[in-house]
Amino acid sequence: METKKCSECGEVKPLNESYKSPYTKEHRRNQCKECWKKYYQNYFKNPEKVKRKNYLYNKRRYKNGERNPLGTNTKCTCYLGIYKGEAIAEKILKYLYNNVKRMPTCYSGYDFICDNIKIDVKTSSLHFKKTYVNKFRTMNTCKNNNTDIFLCIGYDNRKDLNIKHIWLFPKELGNYRQSINIHDSEKYLQKFKRYEITEKVKYIIKKE
Numbered sequence: 001m002e003t004k005k006c007s008e009c010g011e012v013k014p015l016n017e018s019y020k021s022p023y024t025k026e027h028r029r030n031q032c033k034e035c036w037k038k039y040y041q042n043y044f045k046n047p048e049k050v051k052r053k054n055y056l057y058n059k060r061r062y063k064n065g066e067r068n069p070l071g072t073n074t075k076c077t078c079y080l081g082i083y084k085g086e087a088i089a090e091k092i093l094k095y096l097y098n099n100v101k102r103m104p105t106c107y108s109g110y111d112f113i114c115d116n117i118k119i120d121v122k123t124s125s126l127h128f129k130k131t132y133v134n135k136f137r138t139m140n141t142c143k144n145n146n147t148d149i150f151l152c153i154g155y156d157n158r159k160d161l162n163i164k165h166i167w168l169f170p171k172e173l174g175n176y177r178q179s180i181n182i183h184d185s186e187k188y189l190q191k192f193k194r195y196e197i198t199e200k201v202k203y204i205i206k207k208e
């Protein structure tokens with residue numbers, strides 16, 4: 001039986017004692033179910049306190065060398081999302097807008113302000129779920145109401161990180177739902193065609 005050590009309580013438990021996650025090696029969360037539930041409940045009671053705790057935890061890990069700096073660890077979700085995604089996003093936005101201001105990392109709500117328009121950057125590579133026929137990309141909009149536009153970057157896969165699609169979604173498309181799932185089928189892509197700007201910024205992507 002496969003087991004996993006909980007990063008919170010330190011107990012070694014069977015794999016199914018932790019929730020599924022696409023981001024870890026075993027596709028399971030690093031915390032056991034019990035610890036994750038506690039974390040989640042605390043978060044909603046006091047998000048600022050939890051954020052502060054996470055910040056200090058990660059800072060300590062950087063110091064101890066347990067965690068690579070952002071931009072060198074290609075397996076980390078931060079690499080795909082914040083580091084790589086926002087770097088290309090900045091280039092695209094500078095092409096589309098005159099005044100592009102990048103917000104500090106982890107700024108709440110949006111990542112850029114461009115000509116007074118708030119822009120939240122979302123990235124996803126293609127992934128697959130047994131319940132769906134097609135592969136799809138998930139843009140985690142997280143019901144974000146504090147942005148005007150979602151700039152969504154769709155990669156082919158996590159390894160090559162070739163950009164296949166770029167969409168500009170109005171906030172109304174994402175601010176009431178946790179995520180926008182874009183299936184990789186002709187019919188589905190056609191549905192989102194009017195938001196797609198891939199052709200328009202083709203030249204910028206090619207230079208990557």
Ligand SMILES: [Zn+2]
Binds near residue numbers: 009011031035
């Ligand atoms: Zn635990």
